[in-house]
Amino acid sequence: MNIPLKKNPDYFEIFAIAPKFHIDMGSLNTNFRDFQRQVHPDKTAHLGDAERRLSMQWATLANEAYQTLKKPLDRASYLLRINGIETHSEGHVDGLSEEFLMEQMEWREALQETIENADIKELDKLERRIKTKLTGHLDKLGNLLDSEQSYTAAANLVKQTRFLDRLLSEINNAYELLEN
Structure with a gap:
């Protein structure tokens, strides 16, 4: 994978999914598996150290993105974050009635x-x-x-x-x- 890793890559872009709360989980799963196949260590074993390291970074990022997007609450928090609103950690009660x-x-x-x-x-x-x-x-x-x-x-x-x-x-x- 010769795509440079951006500083804050968009999780939705990684899997070619529109940034929404309601997503097609089948597409997410398929796109994740396809992406993982591209960056799997077996596919990059013949490459140089820098390319293998970049591939490993992409694989790690893809796993993190997938884990976030597959869970509705994490996906909602992520959508808010990319729209400039941070949700606080668990137990934070400000704003709760x-x-x-x-x-x-x-x-x-x-x-x-x-x-x-x-x-x-x-x-x-x-x-x-x-x-x-x-x-x-x-x-x-x-x-x-x-x-x-x-x-x-x-x-x-x-x-x-x-x-x-x-x-x-x-x-x-x-x-x-x-x-x-």
Whole structure:
């Protein structure tokens, strides 16, 4: 691969995909595999050190880009970043409504209670509620990013969605805890 590596290459450009939240995952997967075949070490073994190093850098970048674009929340954060809006790390609550934060506290209390009571049925109910809320957030994110291009509102929704995503992870941990 003789293409020089730009300082901040666009992940969407790497895979020839329009920079949008709603992307064709089949195209992403196919383009990623095609790209990886081009820069695979077996394809560059006969080249000089500089070309092999550049190929390895492209392979690493392609993996990073693919991992980012295949996950909706990471893709939303990346879209915001390339449009000049940084979303803060997990746990950052600036801009989140008091109502949302209270809801989070209630869900965490409900999760703790289900763990203490070893109540799988209630854990299932909580998981379904969170997944439904998460799906709604992702749908709204797609609209805010692709149609409205309302990046400030999308950034706030990304923060909320991170909370939900982390709560789902904690619910999965609770299942493991209760199974043991």
